[in-house]
Amino acid sequence: MAATLWRFGSDGRGVLGRSLYQIKVRGLAGKxxxxxxxxxxxxxxxxxxxxxxxxxxxxxxxxxxxxxxKGTKWGLGGTCVNVGCIPKKLMHQAALLGGSLKDAQYYGWNVSYPVQHDWSKMAKAVQxxxxxxxxxxxxxxxxxxxxxxxxxxxxxxxxxxxxxxxxxxxxxxxxxxxxxxxxxxxKYPTNIAGAVEYGITSDDIFWLKESPGKTLVVGASYVSLECAGFLTGIGLDTTVMVRSIPLRGFDQQMAALVTDHMISHRTRFLWKCTPTKVEKLENNQLQVTWKNIENGAEEIDTFDTVMWAIGRxxxxxxxxxxxxxxxxxxxxxxxxxxxxxxxxxxxxxxxxxxxxxxxxxxxxxxxxxxxxxxxxxGHATEPMDYDGVPTTVFTPLEYGCVGLAEEEAARRYGEDNIEVYHAHYKPLEFTVADKDATQCYMKMICKREGKQEILGLHFVGPNAGEVIQGFALGIKCGATYAQLLKTVGIHPTCAEEVTKVHITKRSGLDPTVTGC
Missing domain, CATH: 3.50.50.60 (FAD/NAD(P)-binding domain)
Structure with missing residues (x-):
């Protein structure tokens, strides 16, 4: 009876039933x-x-x-504090600073080369x-x-x-x-010899006292790409092994831009490959054997570190x-x-x-x-709203998004019933150093008819998290494309490009931003 009342209580939460249940249990178990x-x-x-x-x-x-x-352990605070968001963002920042040093010479700074990164010093500060x-x-x-x-x-x-x-x-x-x-x-793979004995995960990478050296990151999740990105950014030889697609669950056009940028900045990708064996050599290097899914070819290479990022x-x-x-x-x-x-x-x-x-x-x-x-x-009666939650993947070129991916929007509403506005842009900061902005891109997915409610916003570029956070409020409040066009941008910023987007994919016109 108590369980039934709890499930179907008059307030939608079953408070009456829960109270009766607790009184009953208290009577049996005491205080x-x-x-x-x-x-x-x-x-x-x-x-x-x-x-x-x-x-x-x-x-x-x-x-x-x-x-x-591997024996890694940490204190109170959970994944985010100890082996997730916080150390990840700090090491991402270390990699971005390395890129800034390269750009600095174009802005008049005399920087001596080669610039060397000290893993131990960074790790101690982060830890x-x-x-x-x-x-x-x-x-x-x-x-x-x-x-x-x-x-x-x-x-x-x-x-x-x-x-x-x-x-x-x-x-x-x-x-x-x-x-x-x-x-x-x-997760560790359960069918690969040497995976647990010789591999590490994101639970270990942030607590290493010494540099991981030449690293193989297995998986294409955001954890994988973020870690591979900052490892490459601080100068390490880094390879990502991908079994299927990158950033599953995210907009795949944006995911491709993220990986294209990583490839152009020296991260190596092994597509459609799965590891079959990890062995430790006499020189303490790890020999990894893998198979190409498409042609069945077997390949071997050696690494100092193998990191598994195949899910949680x-x-x-x-x-x-x-x-x-x-x-x-x-x-x-x-x-x-x-x-x-x-x-x-x-x-x-x-x-x-x-x-x-x-x-x-x-x-x-x-x-x-x-x-x-x-x-x-207390007196709260509304459930948690999980719709329209913004997020960012902190890869070298960041990817921020809120709302639906283009694929999901098309599935829910039909391709003919959505309008996708998009733009390729070049951050002003990239101009003096003549940095490639090929992957800097944003798109807004809207309902095609009526007020054109915004269904999703996707942004690849510098400070993507900061850009998306503000727009997330508007989208959460039901913002429309017409309202967006009335929003005055802050010039010159990357976020400004969102307020000016006007070329649709349907039109076939070149979406490259020219001038102010």
Missing amino acids: TEYDLLVIGGGSGGLACAKEATKFGKKVGVLDFVDSTP RYVKSLNWGHRVQLEDRNVKYHNIKGSFVDAHTVQGLTKAGKEIKIMAENIVIATGGRP APSIKSLNLENVGVKVNAETGKIIVDSFEATSVPNIYAIGDITEGRPELTPTAIAAGKLLAQHLF
Whole structure:
């Protein structure tokens, strides 16, 4: 009865049913230790925990990081802080600075060549900053009276989690509500000899004390291309091995521009290839054997580092979700949730990368975590809105987007019912140094009829994230192409080109921007 009421409560969230369920469980189990227990100390989990304290609730956080096969481990803050967005963007910046040094001579700066990059110095600076963020998260939890448990938890029942302390002592923690926010970890291939023994992942690359040297990056995800991009940018011999297509899930015209730019800037690509074996040689180099999918030819090369970037898997195996009946998608391994982040068990919720059908992005996890706390303890009634979420791939030439890819827009509305405005442009900063701007391009996808509502915006060029963030608000508010044309651009900027775009793909006219 309780579960039925929870699913079909009069307010759309089942508050009445959930309350009856909790009263029943409390009667059996006694007083709970926390009003809210969050399992996972990443961005989403921490945001949820801190938000809950604003309502005077007693909150606990469990977080434990399993070492990688290479022994890499880190502190509180999750993937973004430790092995994702933050160190990635800083190393991306290091690579951009290298490019700026080359351009500087054209602007009158005397720069001595060759310029040498010091990996160790960069890594120490980045790691020092990451550790400061780890400490900052600890302080914030303490300031908000959130109890932090550095233990690996697993479910005993719907309200009880158990785990082992560092001293090996087993403890049990009870909570009225539990939020799972354990995130994901990179996948290793399971059918390639030497993959685990000799390879690393993005969980390791940012914590290397010495340069990875000549590197093979396997995969064509944004993680792969971002890492390969900054490795090339700081002067390392870098190869990307691609089995199928780059940046799956993104607009493929834009993905091609990203990889074309990387190729023109010395990143090597092995297309339609899959590795079959990794062996360690006497000189400690790694010999990789791979096969060309199209012609079956086998090739071999040696590298100092092999990095796997073939996707991520949700970190839920140790949670014993089957003990409590939390439903998981058997194919993806992700937790099935409703529009209010509720799982199949009334008092258990899930947010972030481990949830089925959600974007694997830090800002969405943070927003979902805060909103969940407001649903549970405040007066929020609206579900999290996952539509129109902007994002950026921090490749050497950045790719930012919001809304639908052209392929998806055509699928949803039909090719004859969309209009694609586009432009090739040259950033002013590229002119004096005479840099190639072939891949600097943007396109806007609109409904063809009526007010021409903007369905998607895609931008490849410098500072793409900064460009897209502002336009994302307008698109979120239902901006139309007519309104865009009334928007005055800031001159001279790259973002200005978005406000001037007027050539359609349908017209067949040259979309190259000429003059002001």
